[in-house]
Amino acid sequence: MPVIKILPHAELCPQGAELQAAAGSTICEVLLENHINIEHACDMSCACTTCHVIVREGFKSLNEADENEDDLLDRAWGLEPNSRLSCQAIVAQQNLVVEIPKYTINHAKENH
Template sequence: MPQVTVLPHAELCPEGQRFEVKPGASLCEALLKHCVAIEHACDMVAACATCHVLIRSGGDTLAEPDDDENDQLDNAWGLEACSRLACCVKLKDGDITVALPRHSRNHAREK
């Protein structure tokens, strides 16, 4: 099973995390299941870019982003070449390392 490594993030995952997921699982759902409170304002339908993540390694094991994901990524804060929307990423057989951006597009974040 693929392993997801989440790099430390001061608010969402201070210690970092590592967990296994089944191939085909949604990265966003896997993060939430493992208590990484990533934002997903559009309820994971690729319409808001609040679940923006940075795939630091293993991105070559994932499917390329489709046009809808690329359109939404244009609205993400801190966009990089390795940027993806967690709701669009389906894990395959390879391990990935994920960094969570410092800021989110959701300026009205509810606690």
């Protein structure tokens, strides 16, 4: 079973974590199942960028991003070449190292 190592995030996971992940699960599902409350304002329907993560290791083992995800990622805060929406990134058999960005764009949360 692959392991997802979550790098420390001041609010969501201050100490970092190592999580067992079932292949076929999304990164977002694994985080939520392990009480790491990553934002997912669109209920994981690939309609926002609040679950944006940066995959530091194991990026190529994930499924390919589709055009809709790529278009949304263009609006994500702190976009990097190895960014994914965690609700769309499906875990394969390889271990991952994931960073949750410090900020997210969530207009509902920010009272816009």
